[in-house]
Amino acid sequence: MRIPQSATLAGLRRSVFSISPVLVLALLASFSVPASAAKKIIFDTDPGTDDALALMLALNSPELDVRAITVVPGNVTAAMGLENALRMVSLANRCDIPVARGAQHPLFQKLITAEFWHGKNGLANIELPPSKCKVDPRFGPDVIIQLVHASPHEITLVLVGPLTNIALAVENDPSIVPLVKEVILMGGSISGGNVNAAAEANIYNDPEAAQIVFQAGWPLTMVGLEVGDKALFTHKYLDQLGQTHGQINDFVYSVLKFLVNLSGTFGAPGSPMYDPSAVAVAVDSTLVKVQEMHVDVETRGEFTRGETVGNRRGQVERNVVHGDRYVIEGVDKITPNAKVCVDVDADRFLQLFVSRIRGK
Numbered sequence: 489m490r491i492p493q494s495a496t497l498a499g500l501r502r503s504v505f506s507i508s509p510v511l512v513l514a515l516l517a518s519f520s521v522p523a524s525a526a527k528k529i530i531f532d533t534d535p536g537t538d539d540a541l542a543l544m545l546a547l548n549s550p551e552l553d554v555r556a557i558t559v560v561p562g563n564v565t566a567a568m569g570l571e572n573a574l575r576m577v578s579l580a581n582r583c584d585i586p587v588a589r590g591a592q593h594p595l596f597q598k599l600i601t602a603e604f605w606h607g608k609n610g611l612a613n614i615e616l617p618p619s620k621c622k623v624d625p626r627f628g629p630d631v632i633i634q635l636v637h638a639s640p641h642e643i644t645l646v647l648v649g650p651l652t653n654i655a656l657a658v659e660n661d662p663s664i665v666p667l668v669k670e671v672i673l674m675g676g677s678i679s680g681g682n683v684n685a686a687a688e689a690n691i692y693n694d695p696e697a698a699q700i701v702f703q704a705g706w707p708l709t710m711v712g713l714e715v716g717d718k719a720l721f722t723h724k725y726l727d728q729l730g731q732t733h734g735q736i737n738d739f740v741y742s743v744l745k746f747l748v749n750l751s752g753t754f755g756a757p758g759s760p761m762y763d764p765s766a767v768a769v770a771v772d773s774t775l776v777k778v779q780e781m782h783v784d785v786e787t788r789g790e791f792t793r794g795e796t797v798g799n800r801r802g803q804v805e806r807n808v809v810h811g812d813r814y815v816i817e818g819v820d821k822i823t824p825n826a827k828v829c830v831d832v833d834a835d836r837f838l839q840l841f842v843s844r845i846r847g848k
């Protein structure tokens with residue numbers, strides 16, 4: 489159907505001038521940050537103290553439009569993580585966002601939970617009110633598959649837990665891979681681990697799933713320990729958050745107070761902002777410096793299971809059998825599969841975090 493442009497404009501003028509000027513101003517203000525410009529994200533999480541910080545940053549950043557939250561076991565069990573996710577979206581008054589349960593355990597290994605670091609309820613022992621929001625009945629990986637097909641080339645996956653749900657989604661429907669806009673994950677390290685000498689916790693919790701996600705062939709940004717360990721939330725930032733109040737502000741302040749104090753018992757000046765770093769990169773990729781490389785996840789090493797092995801040189805020697813030995817005949821280029829974050833403007837990231845949470 490074609491409508492003459494002049495008639496449409498006249499109709500618009502009439503309808504605009506028949507409503508109050510205040511409403512017009514409000515409409516214009518809401519159009520200044522059009523919802524369509526916000527990045528559609530699916531947030532996969534094992535909540536988790538730093539997951540809580542990451543989620544609150546995502547929900548309070550106009551650059552992001554959180555379309556679904558999928559829960560994976562990791563820091564806590566699947567059931568506890570689901571409860572925590574529901575209570576947090578309720579606190580943020582965002583029952584409109586689907587929250588779905590996902591995998592109940594890693595693909596092949598036993599679950600390792602981390603109440604030691606996150607408090608016995610996973611949320612710094614802070615008891616949030618029971619959730620007003622209901623769990624989405626669908627399986628988390630199915631939610632991912634459905635949303636990616638519904639908005640092809642528009643969904644960014646922001647992943648801050650073990651990668652079990654994403655591996656299941658890719659295995660169940662590989663056709664989503666070219667339809668995902670971008671994958672930004674918190675996990676891995678190219679300079680030693682935090683659970684042991686080699687491995688970072690999210691990858692260590694499901695190395696086989698991580699290898700599937702890294703090799704899937706989509707644009708992937710790895711926000712690993714090189715970022716989180718440099719972005720320490722110290723008393724300076726905690727004091728800034730303590731000066732303002734609001735339901736979210738006060739909750740985030742309490743979580744961070746727990747984390748900053750916990751870091752203090754280990755002699756650290758602040759708490760590493762692991763999961764929020766992936767959200768921050770989704771908000772503003774100029775916060776980090778990246779280096780493209782091919783990353784594999786070690787799944788068999790005696791000391792290195794769960795290590796993200798990044799090839800910094802972009803090449804491997806070509807060894808060819810000559811009788812009873814191999815001879816190096818040349819060097820083969822390898823194709824990068826990840827942008828690995830190797831540095832961060834930590835102060836700008838932490839200021840961004842504080843500014844988004846203050847008074848909320």
Ligand SMILES: [Ca+2]
Binds near residue numbers: 533536562563649
């Ligand atoms: Ca997490």
